[in-house]
Amino acid sequence: MASSSTAAPEYGVEPLRLNVSRDFCAFIAGFKAEDLPDAVVHESRRGVLDWIGCALAGSRHPTIPKLLAAMGALGSAGRASVIAHDLKLGHIEAAIVNGQIGHVLDYDDTHMDGVVLHTSSPVLAALLSVAESGSFSGLDLVAAYAAGFEAGVRVGKASPGHHDGGWHLTGTLGTIAAGVAVGRMLGLDAARLTYALGIAATQAAGMQQNRGTMSKSFHAGKAASNGVLAGFLAREGVDSSDEIIEGKRGFSRTFSSGSKPEALLDGLGRDWQILRNGYKPYACGIVVHPLIDGMIALRRRGGIDPARIERVEITVNPAAVRITGVAEPKTGLQSKFSIYHSAAVSFLDGDAGIAQYSDARALAPEVVELRRKVRVSIDEGFRRDEARVAVVDAGGRHEAHVEHAGGTVDNPMSDAALEDKFLANAEMAVGGARAREIAETVWRLERLPDVRELLRLCS
């Protein structure tokens, strides 16, 4: 029984449509780097500095030798540097390694405005890999880096509900951010940049199911390499749909329960997304940062003996529990996603840095004992950067309320604090003198004649 009938439509009649992917790419391909607002240039410097620090520190993580062994077995060789190693790989493989190095400590910058996106690991790993395929200035890098934020964050906003779908946004939106950033860096015209967006988006991947495993930071590296591939293919004229975000079977509808394509264009060229980037004072999932601020504040007030604590009461936004609900972490990587571990270790150590998320600390008896006393409540009215903490002991109830976690847009890290974090991170890998040299170079990034100069300092 024929239930419906379709025929070819009338010829010459094209339905009216809002081609936001194409319009977005026309802007990205066309803006002039020299006209970028000073604030955008300065935030780029801050982002690059912070990320290089995280990558230098991450380069010593036990995951990395496994990754490098695989690249060796794959016979990769080429022109692209691996950060903090005396090693060159192909552009695709170097992007994978550097992206994972940047994200493995979960210490890298996080954009929290409508998305939860570690933009720099995919974008900078991709751009630094591409930087060794030719000659690109620091200003080229700044423009491409800012373009990556526009793409990643705006596509996320165009796809509301994407984060709830089980995706790891640093993998999915990170791929899109990296692809557009690479396309901009390579100087693609609007049509080819639209292909780069299309080829990137169709590679977007990464599942939250892998949280707490080495595959989580792999998502960042894979996103970087997907972006490199997208840019290089598009440059040669490999094509794609020109409505990959808004199309009927495009990104927003496939990866999200909702579609809001106009978010790609709203305020484009005025509201630069990089200006709302955040930096992490702590080496763990950002949603637990406000409660860590609170626990450290209580410790500093003094008068509480950890051994006599009866219970710890934490109140947070629901996302914190959804993302960091691991009760009994067995490894350092898992402990980054444990609200219980984070509350306990930050009170005991007065910090939540790299050392607090080691395998040893995840299993330390005094940490395990205290984290079992942590009770978590959800308050739907709390922002993601807000928390209330209370420690109860024989002496009573000690409380702290954190309105905005440190490092977020409403309570930002100063340039000086960011540089301190960078120096501490970088010194582990390259020593103090080289670390300061890198910092000086990045603070004048937009005047650097060739990005390879920066890469030489980092390897």
Next chain:
Amino acid sequence: MASSSTAAPEYGVEPLRLNVSRDFCAFIAGFKAEDLPDAVVHESRRGVLDWIGCALAGSRHPTIPKLLAAMGALGSAGRASVIAHDLKLGHIEAAIVNGQIGHVLDYDDTHMDGVVLHTSSPVLAALLSVAESGSFSGLDLVAAYAAGFEAGVRVGKASPGHHDGGWHLTGTLGTIAAGVAVGRMLGLDAARLTYALGIAATQAAGMQQNRGTMSKSFHAGKAASNGVLAGFLAREGVDSSDEIIEGKRGFSRTFSSGSKPEALLDGLGRDWQILRNGYKPYACGIVVHPLIDGMIALRRRGGIDPARIERVEITVNPAAVRITGVAEPKTGLQSKFSIYHSAAVSFLDGDAGIAQYSDARALAPEVVELRRKVRVSIDEGFRRDEARVAVVDAGGRHEAHVEHAGGTVDNPMSDAALEDKFLANAEMAVGGARAREIAETVWRLERLPDVRELLRLCS
């Protein structure tokens, strides 16, 4: 206002769970190649033969030079051969190129049992790339190839609704199939094969939005390279979730509206998925094959003057219109997804091979004139391999009903027909003598001491 409260669960109590990903991988890692049923071995030979033919023919497609130019710019060099080229690339890059070469004509095998999956392009491009990283026998290849079908098709069945979600399954399930196949070829144990599955699944990507563009066949190549990467990383101990398919934020729930994890294990080791593979007599989307059979049958009956046809009436399963509804294809690639073009060109030419899906044929005036007379009706009761066609002219109404399209499981291509297709495809790239030599080699694939012998014949 605290709306709910969560606490760490009791210690030592693990919820009972069905760990299908782990159990599936234990089987795949453990089965003995020498115990494979003869039918599986023979279907492997058929699949490999058909795919190599498609790849040899595809190696001359105008998309491929663009792809190779990008690989050149990426500075890729290594040990892995590009089919029908005198060129070696890195394993990752060769997998991309060979996968795209295999799928670019849309002429490659298609599994239609609960999925629509071009399994061989991702799986064989991955395995042949890996074959040059060491010494692997033809029987190793057969076992890994069969393993790829198990993974790709079963994960698809475990995720009902996946195809309706906008995904291109050759990209998504193809990545999973390739990752498991490579893991089996590398001889990973059950635990590491579970990582390979996890690392593959978390890279799964590819959107139907890119149908009709060069990105569609790129999905197959990218899936192959994702699989290579998954296998090599897992071998080094890069870990992942061990419940990537059935987990709360795993593949089935993220990529599908439904989850049926038991499909991974039902009949495993008895019902080999490769036995339900299908081969394409025509170089286009498989859902239009039954109507092409019908149009060619009407032409053969004779007595119809194409210039005097008033209209063509086609009745098909709804999927045909959803997937191949392009009314006015402008390129050969687009015409592969046009039910209108397929009906017209197959009647005019008496075939629907590579020549019928060229740019020239997509724009030929007599094809355009006839395709504008095609009217399509949907019948929900029709199977995907079924169609009714009718041509109406002054002489009346000429009808044909196709129960099962040729090349499908219920109307399979014979070994002889498959070899004819192979020889026609292969001769274009390597000439008749070499084509016959390849065929003879593949018909004794399971006795081949080293797969590199086969690769040498194809390059």
